[in-house]
Amino acid sequence: MLKFLRAALLALGMVAGPCAQAASVLFLNPGTTREAFWVSYSQFMQAAARDLGMDLRIQYADRVPENIVKQAREALQGPNRPDYLVFVNEQSVAPEVLRLAHGSGVKLFMVNNALTVDQAKLLGAQSDKYPDLIGSLVPNDEEGGYLMLKELIRLRPPVAPGQVIELLAFSGLKVTPSAQLREQGMRRALAEHPEVRLRQLVYGGWTHQRAYEQAKLLLKRYPHTSLVWAANDEMAFGVMQAYVESGGVPGKGALFGTINNSPAALRALLDNRLSVLLGGHFSLGGWAMVELHDYEKGVDISRYGGRDRQIPLLQRIDRAQAKRLLALSNTQDFGVDFHKLSAKGRPMSYRYPFSLQTLMH
Known part of the structure; x- marks a missing residue:
């Protein structure tokens, strides 16, 4: 007993x-x-x-x-x-x-x-x-922000002398260190590329809805935007939604870059809606x-x-890695x-x- x-x-x-x-x-x-x-x-x-x-x-x-x-x-x-x-x-x-x-x-x-x-x-x-x-x-948040913009610029066709490449940037929250550091990295890359003009940086609070509402206004204000830098995937998809609604084709018109290897982001990279994706953190x-x-x-x-x-940990994810990470997300x-x-x-x-x-x- x-x-x-x-x-x-x-x-x-x-x-x-x-x-x-x-x-x-x-x-x-x-x-x-x-x-x-x-x-x-x-x-x-x-x-x-x-x-x-x-x-x-x-x-x-x-x-x-x-x-x-x-x-x-x-x-x-x-x-x-x-x-x-x-x-x-x-x-x-x-x-x-x-x-x-x-x-x-x-x-x-x-x-x-x-x-x-x-x-x-x-x-x-x-x-x-x-x-x-x-x-x-x-x-490595600062480096992540830097690498994202550098890669977006590399993928963009070069412009004629005197012409500019228009960029919109969507950061997270002003008081969050990771957002501050990613933004610093983005500005470091900007300093190396005078042909790229940052039209506006806004704080999307890491959310799809907030970035979507901001992008609806900004894309009207800056119709020649050809690069979108977003500090996370939720915001990138919000901007992308507004861009599609305005008649744009992500990956063909504007190139989108972001951070986070969510299944949705990995699939967007594989179908070329996202041009640059960093993840691993x-x-x-x-x-x-x-x-x-x-x-x-x-x-x-x-x-x-x-x-x-x-x-x-923040490294550029290529297509082979995207497929591997998608498979891992199911285990x-x-x-x-x-x-x-x-x-x-x-x-x-x-x-x-x-x-x-x-x-x-």
Whole structure:
């Protein structure tokens, strides 16, 4: 009878056993369940958690920064605290999350948007001041914005001397570091190409509808637009909808470039509606899970690539890679053995191989 009772309690997780010891992670997803990017981001994290034996919960903030702060407060000061809180410095919420975490015992990890330079200065964010902030992983956003425009210009037929190429740009949110950095990259490419004239840059808030409404006005104002730079796929499709409604053919009239390897974006690249697509950073959350798994196992993650790391994940996706990523989006594990990426027991020369190529093997 005692054996039976113990087995029943173990099954329910009420007796210390392998299940009870799984590290618990809460990810505060700043997006919505309707955004392909943030959904695939969560799926990749879940695949990593399953493979690594970690307990992952995900809460969506629906692009409302106050929701992130509210969820963080409940997680950090409530009765059911996770071992680790993973979050994004979306709309500059990080200082408030760091304040809420003080004395909570919960370890923090930032992905996609880390502290801005100004925030780091203001907070004096040294590891001794915020010992619970154990690291961050961000993509090469500035380079992504730069590469997108450079490639759009390369694909555009050259113009006669004295003529200009007209560009419209759609950025995300002014207060989000990734949007700021992508815009900086775009302006760096602009400085190298005086023949390209930026007619207007607007903030589409990462959304299809907002960019669509803005594009309807801008395409009337600038009917000779031949390049469209959009900081994410949702906005690119909004602009594309307005462009088609105005009688344009994406890929033949104006060339469109964007970021995010959602299935819709991959298909748009394959049917030439998108001319330039960069992606790969949806995997950041999964790579963060590998580092948290190692930290839990006593690994000094800073020795294998740095405590705060920028990874060159934003790369141009070609047609062969688009087909491969489309196939992967239909699998549960994305074809990645996350255990093999662990630094546990590795020589000091090992570096975490977090890249788009890891998904393309």
